[in-house]
Amino acid sequence: xxxxxxxxxxxxxxxxxxxxxxxxxxxxxxxxxxxxxxxxxxxxxxxxxxxxxxxxxxxxxxxxxxxxxxxxxxxxxxxxxxxxxxxxxxxxxxxxxxxxxxxxxxxxxxxxxxxxxxxxxxxxxxxxxxxxxxxxxxxxxxxxxxxxxxxxxxxxxxxxxxxxxxxxxxxxxxxxxxxxxxxxxxxxxxxxxxxxxxxxxxxxxxxxxxxxxxxxxxxxxxxxxxxxxxxxx
Numbered sequence: 001x002x003x004x005x006x007x008x009x010x011x012x013x014x015x016x017x018x019x020x021x022x023x024x025x026x027x028x029x030x031x032x033x034x035x036x037x038x039x040x041x042x043x044x045x046x047x048x049x050x051x052x053x054x055x056x057x058x059x060x061x062x063x064x065x066x067x068x069x070x071x072x073x074x075x076x077x078x079x080x081x082x083x084x085x086x087x088x089x090x091x092x093x094x095x096x097x098x099x100x101x102x103x104x105x106x107x108x109x110x111x112x113x114x115x116x117x118x119x120x121x122x123x124x125x126x127x128x129x130x131x132x133x134x135x136x137x138x139x140x141x142x143x144x145x146x147x148x149x150x151x152x153x154x155x156x157x158x159x160x161x162x163x164x165x166x167x168x169x170x171x172x173x174x175x176x177x178x179x180x181x182x183x184x185x186x187x188x189x190x191x192x193x194x195x196x197x198x199x200x201x202x203x204x205x206x207x208x209x210x211x212x213x214x215x216x217x218x219x220x221x222x223x224x225x226x227x228x229x230x231x232x233x
Contacts, residue, residue: 001026001154001185002047002078007056009046016042018209020056024154029176029186031196031203031217033231039209040189041083044156047187048080049073061153077105079152083159085139087146089132093123096131096142100149108153109182116145119175137168144175154185161195173198193231197221205230 002024009017017039024030032040045051047058049070058065063076074080088096097113104110117124120141126134131142140160147155160176161169169192176186176199190196196203197217205213205220207230213220220226 001028001061002187003057003059004043004047005057007043007046007058008054009042009051010054011042011051016051016209017046020206020209020211022204022211022214024185024187027180027183027185028202029180029188029200031200032187032189032206033191033193033196033203033220034189034206035191035231038206040206041158042209043206044080044158044187044189047073048078048156050080074150074152075102077108077151077153079147079150079155081143081147081155081157081160083162085136085143087131087139087142090130092128093131093134093142094127096146097149100146102150105151105153108151109148109179109184110151111148113149116148119178120145122171137164137171140164140168140172141175148179152184154187155179157186157188159189159191161190161192169195191231193220193227 005021007017007020020043032043034040042051046053049068053066060076060078065073088099094113122138123141123145131139160172173195179186200217203215203217203220204211212230213226
């Protein structure tokens with residue numbers, strides 16, 4: 001579904017992504033792991049058109065994404081959940097969901113507010129509350145729910161467990177498992193190996209803008225040398 005080949009990107013003169021190549025299959029959950037500053041978020045932002053690609057090729061569901069604006073990429077059915085959450089603080093939870101609404105798509109789950117409130121019971125109890133008055137974990141859930149209202153075929157999740165209480169992290173893992181069962185394709189950037197192991201089929205490790213490892217989560221969990229080299233602080 002998603003193919004990235006020989007991707008390079010820069011921030012000014014700083015070479016951030018260096019020959020990044022990987023694929024994500026239909027219905028797969030792929031974890032992009034690495035330390036802070038390794039290039040995880042930049043990879044997602046470059047796929048989404050928020051950071052321009054200097055070289056390389058990105059294909060989503062048969063569409064070339066290079067040179068497209070973020071809103072054009074979203075209309076193709078690729079959702080993006082930023083690390084910063086960015087809810088509309090003055091709008092209610094229900095109104096935030098309406099902002100993300102797009103028509104149903106072929107080969108994609110169809111989401112409605114009521115279906116999302118069943119997936120995120122915490123939000124159901126807060127539907128009339130301004131988004132700026134709910135907790136950080138609830139805002140993270142709302143950001144994912146708002147993205148799902150666009151009925152995407154795939155979503156990019158940037159650090160979904162970052163800064164959340166353990167009980168919320170567990171809820172987040174259960175939610176992504178539910179999306180996986182629904183056939184949604186997910187690419188997530190993560191530092192939390194335990195969280196990624198609970199939900200992902202495969203893992204990539206990025207370090208200094210290069211892909212250093214690709215394999216199953218079971219293989220990564222068993223490879224202490226790789227974890228020590230690229231994931232420990």
